[in-house]
Each structure stands twice: as C-alpha cells, then as structure tokens.
Amino acid sequence: xxxxxxxxxxxxxxxxxxxxxxxxxxxxxxxxxxxxxxxxxxxxxxxxxxxxxxxxxxxxxxxxxxxxxxxxxxxxxxxxxxxxxxxxxxxxxxxxxxxxxxxxxxxxxxxxxxxxxxxxxxxxxxxxxxxxxxxxxxxxxxxxxxxxxxxxxxxxxxxxxxxxxxxxxxxxxxxxxxxxxxxxxxxxxxxxxxxxxxxxxxxxxxxxxxxxxxxxxxxxxxxxxxxxxxxxxxxxxxxxxxxxxxxxxxxxxxxxxxxxxxxxxxxxxxxxxxxxxxxxxxxxxxxxxxxxxxxxxxxxxxxxxxxxxxxxxxxxxxxxxxxxxxxxxxxxxxxxxxxxxxxxxxxxxxxxxxxxxxxxxxxxxx
Amino acid sequence: xxxxxxxxxxxxxxxxxxxxxxxxxxxxxxxxxxxxxxxxxxxxxxxxxxxxxxxxxxxxxxxxxxxxxxxxxxxxxxxxxxxxxxxxxxxxxxxxxxxxxxxxxxxxxxxx
Numbered sequence: 084x085x086x087x088x089x090x091x092x093x094x095x096x097x098x099x100x101x102x103x104x105x106x107x108x109x110x111x112x113x114x115x116x117x118x119x120x121x122x123x124x125x126x127x128x129x130x131x132x133x134x135x136x137x138x139x140x141x142x143x144x145x146x147x148x149x150x151x152x153x154x155x156x157x158x159x160x161x162x163x164x165x166x167x168x169x170x171x172x173x174x175x176x177x178x179x180x181x182x183x184x185x186x187x188x189x190x191x192x193x194x195x196x197x198x199x200x201x202x203x204x205x206x207x208x209x210x211x212x213x214x215x216x217x218x219x220x221x222x223x224x225x226x227x228x229x230x231x232x233x234x235x236x237x238x239x240x241x242x243x244x245x246x247x248x249x250x251x252x253x254x255x256x257x258x259x260x261x262x263x264x265x266x267x268x269x270x271x272x273x274x275x276x277x278x279x280x281x282x283x284x285x286x287x288x289x290x291x292x293x294x295x296x297x298x299x300x301x302x303x304x305x306x307x308x309x310x311x312x313x314x315x316x317x318x319x320x321x322x323x324x325x326x327x328x329x330x331x332x333x334x335x336x337x338x339x340x341x342x343x344x345x346x347x348x349x350x351x352x353x354x355x356x357x358x359x360x361x362x363x364x365x366x367x368x369x370x371x372x373x374x375x376x377x378x379x380x381x382x383x384x385x386x387x388x389x390x391x392x393x394x395x396x397x398x399x400x401x402x403x404x405x406x407x408x409x410x411x412x413x414x415x416x417x418x419x420x421x422x423x424x425x426x427x428x429x430x431x432x433x434x435x436x437x438x439x440x441x442x443x444x445x446x447x448x449x
Numbered sequence: 450x451x452x453x454x455x456x457x458x459x460x461x462x463x464x465x466x467x468x469x470x471x472x473x474x475x476x477x478x479x480x481x482x483x484x485x486x487x488x489x490x491x492x493x494x495x496x497x498x499x500x501x502x503x504x505x506x507x508x509x510x511x512x513x514x515x516x517x518x519x520x521x522x523x524x525x526x527x528x529x530x531x532x533x534x535x536x537x538x539x540x541x542x543x544x545x546x547x548x549x550x551x552x553x554x555x556x557x558x559x560x561x
Contacts, residue, residue: 206461359482362464363489366520367537370528388468399521401463430538437541442485 091168093182093209094285095195098217099226099233100188103246103275107217108185111281119180121167123160125187160184160195161202168208181285182209191235192216193398200400211402212287216240216270220251223259234345238267238377238422239397244283245274268347269380269420345377348428350435352417355384357443358392364438365394365401368431373399375426381419382410394419460503462519476502486523489540495527 098104105124112120170176186195192214199211216236219226226233237243243263248256256274263272273283361383369376379396391410395402421431464482467475479499486497496508505517507526515526528535 203461358468359478359485362482362520363485364537366464367489367524367535367540370521370524371534371536372538385468390469392466392468403461404463404466406466406469426538434538434540437544438537441541441544442488 090208090210091180091182092212092287093164093184093199094212095184095186095192095214096217096284097186097190097192097214097236097240098188098244098246099219099222099230099236101222102188102217102219104185104188104217107244107246107275107280107284108183110277111284112183118177121171121176121179121182123163123167123182123184125160125185125190160198161205164205164209181212183284189232191232192239193235193400196239196397197400200402212285213241214239215242215244215284217244217246218259218263220245220247220256220259223262227262234266235377237263237270238345240267240270242283242286243267243270243272244280245272248274265347266345267378267422269378269422344424345422346424346427347420347422348431349418349420350428350432352383352419355386356417357439358385358387360438360442363442364435365396368434369396369399369401372423372426375424376421377424378422379419382407382417383419384415384417391415391417460518462521464520482520486520489535490527492540493527493531493535495530497523 096104096108108122112122164182167176167179167182171178184195186192196211196214198205199209200206216239218237223233245256245259245263260272263270273279275283376396376398379394381394383392383394385392388406390406390408393405393407421428423431465475465479467478479502483497483499483505490497490507494510498506498508500506500516505520505523506514507517507523507530508514509530513530515530517523517526524535
C-alpha cells in the first residue's frame with residue numbers, strides 16, 4: 084500500500100517533428116535501466132505509429148492518439164497518468180519509478196506542464212522531473228524561422244539535446260549552440276552521444292538555478308545580438324551602395340525580426356521583497372503578459388526570513404515555490420532571469436519599482 | 450485545514466506559500482495580500498474580500514460579485530468587470546507622474 088503515496092518523476096520529451104525524440108527514447112529505453120520506466124507516447128497523425136517504433140523497448144508504453152495532449156486531449160493525459168498510477172498501486176503493472184512523456188512534434192510544453200502541476204489528482208502523485216527538448220541540428224535554422232512551436236519547445240526546456248550533430252559541421256553546431264543560448268540561457272545544452280543519452284534523458288532539472296552563469300549567458304546573448312544587428316545594418320547599407328553584394332547566407336529574410344522579439348534579461352533586487360506584494364505583481368504580470376513570458380527563473384530574498392525562495396515559471400504557470408535552507412553560494416544577489424517575447428527589461432523593472440513605491444508604504448495593513 | 454477554526458488552507462496556488470520563519474502565518478499573509486490588492490483595485494472602484502481563507506470575492510460598485518480561487522483568477526474577474534485589461538506595465542504611471550509634478554512644483558516654489 085505504500086506505493087499509493089509515492090510521488091513519481093515525469094520527464095517531458097519534446098522537440099519538433101522529425102527531431103529524433105522517438106529515436107532517443109528507443110536508444111535509451113532498453114535493458115534493465117528501462118524496466119522501471121513507463122512511457123506515454125502522444126501522436127497527432129491519423130494512425131499512431133510511434134508506439135510501434137518503440138515496440139522493442141522494455142518499458143510500459145501507452146499511446147495517446149486522436150490529437151495533441153497540449154490542446155485537444157489534455158483530459159486523456161490526466162486520465163492516462165491517473166490510470167497508470169492506480170494500476171501500479173493495484174499491482175497490475177510493475178512498480179515503475181519514473182514516467183517519460185513523449186509529446187507530438189507540434190506540442191507546446193506549457194499546457195502539458197500545467198496539467199502536471201495544476202490538476203489536483205495528477206499533482207499529488209507526479210512531479211515534473213525535467214523538460215527535455217530535442218533539437219534537430221540540420222533543420223533547426225529553418226524550423227526556428229518557420230515554426231513558433233519550435234521556439235516554445237526550446238524556451239520551455241530545462242535541457243536541450245542536439246540530435247543529428249554528425250550530419251552537420253562544427254561551425255553550424257557552434258552557431259546553433261549560440262542561438263539556443265540566446266533563446267534560453269537557463270537551459271543546459273548537450274549534444275547526443277550514446278554514452279550519455281540516459282543521463283541526458285533522466286537527470287533531474289537543476290533545482291537551484293546557477294543564476295550567475297545564466298545572467299552572464301543572457302548578457303552575452305544580448306551583446307552578441309546587438310553586434311549581429313549592427314553587422315546586418317552595415318551589410319544592408321553596403322548592399323544598398325553596391326547592388327551586386329550577396330546577402331549573408333546564414334541570415335534568411337525575417338530571421339533578425341524573429342529573434343528581435345526574444346529577449347533574455349536579468350532583474351536584480353537590492354532589498355528583500357515583500358512576498359505579498361511580489362505575489363500580486365507577478366500574478367498581474369503573468370495574467371496580462373504570460374503569453375509573452377516564455378520563462379522565468381530566479382532566487383529571491385524574502386523580507387522577514389533568511390531563507391531564499393526559488394521561483395520557476397513557464398508562461399502563465401508558476402511551479403511550486405521552493406524555500407532553500409541557505410543561499411547556494413557566496414553571491415547573495417536576489418535576481419530573476421526572464422526570457423520574453425516583446426517585453427523589455429526596462430518595462431518589467433520599472434513596473435516592479437512602481438508597484439513597490441505604491442504598495443510598500445502600506446504599513447497599516449501589517 | 451486549520452484544526453482550531455476548521456477553515457480550509459487557501460488552496461495549492463503558489464501565491465499561498467508561506468515562508469518558514471518567525472511570524473509565518475498563512476491567514477495573516479492572505480489578509481495582507483487582500484489589503485494590498487485593494488489598493489490596486491480601489492483605483493478602479495473594485496473591491497476584494499477574503500472568503501474563509503479559501504477563495505476571494507471580487508465586487509464592483511454596481512453590485513456584481515464574482516468568486517475567484519486564486520490571485521490569477523482575481524485579476525481575470527476584475528478585467529471582466531472593468532471591460533479592459535489591467536496591465537502592470539502601465540499601472541501607477543499616472544501616480545508617478547503626479548508625484549513628479551508635485552516635486553517639480555515644490556522645487557519651483559522653493560527656487561522662487
């Protein structure tokens with residue numbers, strides 16, 4: 084009966100169509116390592132095939148077809164997870180200790196994470212382990228420009244696994260790596276390698292974000308983008324002056340505009356925040372701009388307690404907040420890293436400052 | 450649920466989390482949140498009340514009332530009653546400008 088109260092980690096494996104999600108799973112999920120893993124496969128096509136491709140694996144496999152779990156059949160996901168848990172508790176299934184959820188190539192991870200975190204039944208028995216996004220090294224440039232789902236998948240990732248790296252050259256890989264860091268400086272980026280695939284798939288996401296590194300990456304990405312924009316501007320002027328000049332092959336039309344919308348920035352808090360004020364401001368911000376806030380990660384110092392708080396958010400959704408016993412290093416700077424589309428650092432930071440100025444003097448309510 | 454008064458615990462929403470430490474109290478924190486929220490909603494003649502530590506009630510001056518489970522739903526209900534968005538990026542800008550004008554005016558008077 085003790086099984087009924089276990090909390091099972093769920094790893095979401097996402098990635099655009101044909102990026103190699105099923106291949107990654109098929110390569111990892113065999114042998115004894117896979118016996119305690121249950122796999123949920125979601126497919127969008129008329130006839131579900133992915134579960135057949137995974138047929139050789141040793142894990143328990145459930146196919147969720149007839150639609151995409153991020154929109155059309157979210158209740159199916161909930162039912163499948165609940166059913167898996169109850170069958171496991173009754174002893175009808177081996178006592179698996181983790182679940183891998185493979186999404187369709189067109190799914191955006193945020194609604195799936197919402198189901199895991201917000202559904203009362205599911206949230207009590209499952210915990211989100213990590214969101215792993217598989218990125219096709221060959222097609223990434225095209226998919227980034229053409230498909231907004233690709234961007235949602237990359238920006239929601241805790242870990243990005245680059246597949247098909249052997250089909251491209253080192254320069255393209257470096258370029259892709261830099262672009263992925265620019266979009267999601269909070270993610271760990273790895274290249275598929277047979278030896279480390281299982282670790283890449285099952286490792287938990289970093290509970291305490293390394294904000295120093297993330298902030299540096301965000302700053303580097305911003306500087307790099309500014310440099311690229313300046314270079315593009317110079318090239319455009321050169322092209323105007325000399326009509327025969329060939330445009331840069333790596334920059335398809337619309338690319339700069341597309342990346343122009345994505346910004347990652349860091350807001351530092353000089354003083355400990357009043358938690359009730361922060362909750363009001365952050366819920367207001369996510370309610371109105373959640374569609375454009377791809378990711379928020381950070382550590383906050385709270386007034387009245389020595390224990391810092393870890394905040395993780397994806398779009399409208401905030402993960403359960405975590406109170407740490409102490410700061411994870413000598414640097415005690417409280418900061419939030421934002422990855423946004425169309426929101427600027429100045430707008431968000433000045434909004435928080437105005438909120439504090441207006442609400443903090445309300446000592447009478449304490 | 451509180452063993453003394455039988456009230457429910459405010460739900461699982463992240464904003465109900467109470468930091469461990471001296472003086473931590475979920476009910477007190479909730480009332481502080483409501484008081485702060487009323488300073489925001491008061492600008493639009495709306496009002497927020499706690500409902501048994503479990504939900505919120507948003508009220509308008511025309512008598513409309515709506516239950517909300519958490520703060521996200523509070524803002525959605527308020528926007529519905531107002532018929533326009535509540536954008537934190539523009540909230541209190543007028544108050545900031547008024548304060549700035551008042552300071553400028555005081556400076557000008559001091560100089561004259």
